[in-house]
Amino acid sequence: xxxxxxxxxxxxxxxxxxxxDEQQQRNAASLGMWWFLGTEIMFFGGMFCGYLVYRRMYFxxxxxxxxxxxxxxxAFNTVVLLCSSLTVAMAVRFAQLGKRKMQVRMLLLTLVFxxxxxxxxxxxxxxxxxxxxxxxxxxxxxxxxxxxxxKEPGNxxxxxxxKITDPVKRQQRxxxxxxxxxxxxxxxxALTGMHAIHMIIGVGIFIVITWMxxxxxxTPEYHTPLEIAGLYWHFVDIVWIYLFPLLYLIDRRGA
Amino acid sequence: MANHSEHVASxxxxxxxxxxxxxxxxxxAVVATVDLGKFNTVVALGIATFKATLVALIFMNVKNTSxxxxxxxxISAVAWLLLLLFLSLADYSSRLAG
Numbered sequence: 001x002x003x004x005x006x007x008x009x010x011x012x013x014x015x016x017x018x019x020x021d022e023q024q025q026r027n028a029a030s031l032g033m034w035w036f037l038g039t040e041i042m043f044f045g046g047m048f049c050g051y052l053v054y055r056r057m058y059f060x061x062x063x064x065x066x067x068x069x070x071x072x073x074x075a076f077n078t079v080v081l082l083c084s085s086l087t088v089a090m091a092v093r094f095a096q097l098g099k100r101k102m103q104v105r106m107l108l109l110t111l112v113f114x115x116x117x118x119x120x121x122x123x124x125x126x127x128x129x130x131x132x133x134x135x136x137x138x139x140x141x142x143x144x145x146x147x148x149x150x151k152e153p154g155n156x157x158x159x160x161x162x163k164i165t166d167p168v169k170r171q172q173r174x175x176x177x178x179x180x181x182x183x184x185x186x187x188x189x190a191l192t193g194m195h196a197i198h199m200i201i202g203v204g205i206f207i208v209i210t211w212m213x214x215x216x217x218x219t220p221e222y223h224t225p226l227e228i229a230g231l232y233w234h235f236v237d238i239v240w241i242y243l244f245p246l247l248y249l250i251d252r253r254g255a
Numbered sequence: 256m257a258n259h260s261e262h263v264a265s266x267x268x269x270x271x272x273x274x275x276x277x278x279x280x281x282x283x284a285v286v287a288t289v290d291l292g293k294f295n296t297v298v299a300l301g302i303a304t305f306k307a308t309l310v311a312l313i314f315m316n317v318k319n320t321s322x323x324x325x326x327x328x329x330i331s332a333v334a335w336l337l338l339l340l341f342l343s344l345a346d347y348s349s350r351l352a353g
Contacts, residue, residue, distance in 0.1 A: 023321065026261075026321075027321060030320070030322055030325065031322055031324055031325065031328070034324075034325050034328045034329065035328060037332070038328050038329075038331070038332035041332045041333070041335075041336050042332070042335065042336070042339075045339055046339075048336075048340065049339055049340055049343050052340060052343070052344060053343060053344065053347045056344065056347065056348065056351075057347070057351065071284060071287075075280055075281070075284040079280055082280065083273070085273075085276075085310060085314050086269060086270070086272075086273040086314075088314070089264075089269050089313075089314045090269060093263060093264065093266065093269065096261060096263045097263065220261075230314075230315075231315055234310050234311070234314045235315075237310060238311065241303050241306045241307050241310070242300075242303050242307065244280075244283075244303070245283055245287070245299035245300060245302070245303050249284070249287040249295075249299050250296075252287040252288050253287075253288065253289070253290040253291075253295060254288065254290065255287075255288045
């Protein structure tokens with residue numbers, strides 16, 4: 001079959017003239033998003049690498065600090081995000097089938113799940129503030145008070161604080177724990193914060209996509225913006241799939 | 256027309272994948288509390304990788320995409336990431352050991 005290089009498409013306004021057909025145009029758009037996601041893997045990869053190196057160096061302190069994160073809420077938030085991925089996949093499917101109303105419903109659900117995730121994350125950050133676990137603040141304290149690491153069962157033994165009787169040595173160890181856990185919380189806020197920024201951008205993109213779907217802009221033949229926005233959303237989901245065990249589950253044995 | 260060749264997955268498949276992802280999330284949270292020695296981290300990352308693979312293959316349509324280059328980009332990006340992590344860890348580990 002001969003493919004014309006450039007033709008006018010009066011009946012198919014979405015098709016740009018420099019593409020041979022819709023298939024090629026769609027593939028080019030999806031490929032562009034995949035290239036971008038490749039750079040995103042590198043971007044998050046750098047932070048994951050820093051995390052892994054420090055986790056190896058200060059494993060006990062990382063494990064003790066990890067136990068202060070709220071495991072049930074973290075797991076619940078993972079479920080919320082997985083639900084949003086399902087609704088995105090469903091929205092694309094309804095676009096393929098040409099069902100506009102269901103498409104819009106799925107996209108609205110996606111926005112609800114996305115915003116719920118951000119709200120829950122915000123609550124967790126608020127808790128960290130109350131526990132004095134934000135590393136840049138002067139009131140950062142993991143030794144005593146609201147956010148003492150030893151409040152978590154097993155942490156005193158894990159950190160070796162139960163065996164030190166000499167007050168000078170104890171002070172030295174406590175200072176060391178303060179310093180090393182600060183690195184954990186810095187990485188925690190950098191990773192979850194950067195993930196949240198991606199979520200906020202994703203919600204912004206999906207508000208536009210929902211509006212376009214509502215206007216009936218997506219058909220079985222053309223729904224590329226929805227499809228590639230979906231790729232981005234699923235990628236952000238995958239980042240969280242790794243962040244959850246790496247941050248919350250460092251060492252929960254016997255919890 | 257080539258533009259009608261797009262693969263439409265069944266709704267049942269998407270629900271199934273979602274169900275497996277939820278079960279895996281609960282599983283990873285529960286297994287983390289069991290003492291498996293050094294294998295706790297391996298299991299946690301294994302489950303995470305399984306979940307990520309499902310999302311990529313089914314939800315992101317890598318399995319049935321009509322664009323073959325997608326797989327090439329994905330594989331090279333992951334390989335590059337592993338190279339970064341593996342060499343960095345090898346470097347730091349050997350220095351800390353010495």
